[in-house]
């Protein structure tokens with residue numbers, strides 16, 4: 004049972020991952036939060052593989068959450084392309100296991116999907132646009148969405164290119180930050196277009212969605228449509244990274260195993276309107292992460 008604005012017992016799957024970790028720390032200020040992942044870690048309260056049905060049922064029955072935020076997935080797009088069965092087992096069968104428990108126990112799932120459910124042909128995608136994934140990762144995320152939609156109460160969020168300060172992590176922003184020390188050329192494509200989203204904005208979207216108990220399917224992307232090269236240059240300018248290290252290339256030059264949705268700009272006005280939330284610009288988000296990084300450095304010196 005979900006009571007607006009009350010403390011809830013929330014279970015995050017994939018709690019050792021980039022989004023899961025951030026969300027765990029974000030929600031724990033107001034809720035009783037649990038995390039499952041296969042790996043141990045500060046944000047993993049229970050080590051569990053979502054594809055191992057009996058183990059998962061045991062953990063779910065033990066925690067008995069009011070709400071599940073399902074973030075666990077195989078996420079490396081080229082790896083997924085070459086490991087179709089494993090990807091299907093994790094992203095689809097794992098989701099089915101969570102849905103079975105939630106259905107029987109009348110609990111809601113918030114599913115972290117992706118804009119890779121769109122084909123990346125026309126851009127400016129809204130929730131009403133046709134879904135047509137171009138790779139295995141996108142296919143499995145869309146299949147999982149369909150399973151989630153069986154539930155009487157669900158929320159599907161479709162983010163893209165999630166970025167933020169994550170020591171030891173490898174999101175696009177962290178890869179660029181490392182150029183400061185590595186000082187080597189990095190190939191960046193200028194033909195993949197999307198609406199990158201700050202991980203902290205995604206956490207706020209989720210927090211507000213829980214408070215307002217919204218349901219349905221929503222894009223959960225950032226306010227600006229940019230290609231990767233433009234985004235990389237913005238990061239470089241704010242973090243004093245030498246932009247001569249950014250080498251503009253086309254996706255076709257990278258020889259990646261999986262196709263990418265190229266022109267995948269999307270609009271999230273529907274979500275921001277129901278949440279009554281004004282999203283920071285990319286520049287504001289990056290400057291905020293700069294402050295977080297600097298205070299983290301000071302903490303580590305002390």
Ligand SMILES: NC(=O)c1ccc[n+]([C@@H]2O[C@H](COP(=O)([O-])OP(=O)(O)OC[C@H]3O[C@@H](n4cnc5c(N)ncnc54)[C@H](OP(=O)(O)O)[C@@H]3O)[C@@H](O)[C@H]2O)c1
Pocket residue numbers: 016017018019020021022023039040041042043051052053054073074075076077078079093097115116117118144161162163164165166
């Ligand atoms: N990052 C992005 O730019 C982006 C964009 C759009 C959508 N998304 C979606 O957002 C979600 C989170 O992405 P992320 O960037 O945080 O990915 P991530 O860092 O790769 O984290 C994924 C997490 O899932 C866990 N996991 C994988 N298989 C599992 C299994 N069988 N049982 C339990 N846990 C399992 C992994 O931890 P263990 O290995 O320890 O189990 C890891 O903690 C994903 O669903 C992804 O599709 C991400």
